[in-house]
Amino acid sequence: MKREILLCSAAMLSANAALAQPAGGVKVSTQAHAVHEAAIVLDTHMDTPALFSRPGWDIIDRHSVEQDGSQVDLPRMIDGGVDGGFFAIYTPQGPRTKAGDDQARAFGLVRATEIHEMVVKHADKFELALTADDAVRIAGEHKRFVFMSMENAYPLAGDPGMLDAFYALGVRMVGFAHFTNNDFADSATDKPEWNGLSPKGRALLAEMNRLGVIPDPSHSSDAVLGQVIELSKTPVVLSHSGARAVFDNPRNAPDDLIRRLAAKGGVIQINAYNAYMAKIPPNPDRDKAMAALRMKYRGRRLTEADIVAETAERRAILPAIRSLAPISMT
Numbered sequence: 106m107k108r109e110i111l112l113c114s115a116a117m118l119s120a121n122a123a124l125a126q127p128a129g130g131v132k133v134s135t136q137a138h139a140v141h142e143a144a145i146v147l148d149t150h151m152d153t154p155a156l157f158s159r160p161g162w163d164i165i166d167r168h169s170v171e172q173d174g175s176q177v178d179l180p181r182m183i184d185g186g187v188d189g190g191f192f193a194i195y196t197p198q199g200p201r202t203k204a205g206d207d208q209a210r211a212f213g214l215v216r217a218t219e220i221h222e223m224v225v226k227h228a229d230k231f232e233l234a235l236t237a238d239d240a241v242r243i244a245g246e247h248k249r250f251v252f253m254s255m256e257n258a259y260p261l262a263g264d265p266g267m268l269d270a271f272y273a274l275g276v277r278m279v280g281f282a283h284f285t286n287n288d289f290a291d292s293a294t295d296k297p298e299w300n301g302l303s304p305k306g307r308a309l310l311a312e313m314n315r316l317g318v319i320p321d322p323s324h325s326s327d328a329v330l331g332q333v334i335e336l337s338k339t340p341v342v343l344s345h346s347g348a349r350a351v352f353d354n355p356r357n358a359p360d361d362l363i364r365r366l367a368a369k370g371g372v373i374q375i376n377a378y379n380a381y382m383a384k385i386p387p388n389p390d391r392d393k394a395m396a397a398l399r400m401k402y403r404g405r406r407l408t409e410a411d412i413v414a415e416t417a418e419r420r421a422i423l424p425a426i427r428s429l430a431p432i433s434m435t
């Protein structure tokens with residue numbers, strides 16, 4: 106029987122209150138596990154490539170969120186029945202200057218190369234996917250498929266034409282902005298500057314449609330989301346957002362836009378990051394301790410031992426918070 110593709114966030118597994126406990130210790134219900142095993146499951150936003158340059162960190166080894174803050178590796182993908190997903194080239198937004206653009210483009214190219222290096226190193230377990238058919242074939246060969254995506258179009262250096270180069274490298278989904286506005290679009294977490302897409306953002310969307318790159322308005326403002334749904338000639342994917350009707354946060358989308366997204370064949374993937382799902386009660390002592398911790402490690406190139414130590418210190422401050430993904434990456 107042909108397996109259907111199921112879009113799902115791997116992080117959601119940890120939210121199951123239940124029951125079966127596969128080898129890796131990830132608790133999922135037997136029912137959820139059976140669904141994942143029967144379907145082709147992908148996660149549409151994995152920050153994991155940010156870990157590929159960590160000395161000694163390898164995706165085929167088992168890690169734990171408690172120890173090093175990581176959420177995805179091959180053993181845990183197998184535990185969760187996750188067949189692949191979009192591995193993100195995430196670039197923090199920096200200065201919108203020639204120098205900033207040049208640096209962002211170089212950063213994006215390096216990250217793209219690191220994704221390719223991971224796939225080459227583990228060619229028996231991972232394979233780059235460029236089309237939906239590739240994903241089906243690769244999953245059928247019991248390997249994990251690796252789509253490449255871009256979170257924040259900053260590495261395009263303000264030039265929609267640059268998408269061609271990243272497309273050639275394998276990028277198939279692009280998010281317009283991140284925590285602050287950029288030359289393409291307004292961010293969900295910044296003040297309106299373009300009132301949606303900029304002229305360059307509209308040109309970028311046209312390039313995405315021409316090439317067959319999925320537009321991803323996660324992190325972009327409601328105005329951007331509405332305009333992308335309206336203008337795009339292909340379905341739109343919110344790779345990691347939530348529903349504002351469930352929790353009022355600018356990173357979450359309002360119901361009317363989610364309905365319009367669905368009406369045009371789009372998909373929303375729920376972000377399981379705690380701050381976007383429920384109100385975290387104020388706690389000045391906790392905030393002070395977190396600020397001190399950030400200062401302690403700020404500006405340092407962290408070794409693996411530093412990361413383990415920092416994760417343990419963070420966990421001591423935030424014992425009840427399960428997802429320890431740094432806010433800068435969510």
Ligand SMILES: [Zn+2]
Nearest residue numbers: 256345434435
């Ligand atoms: Zn994000």
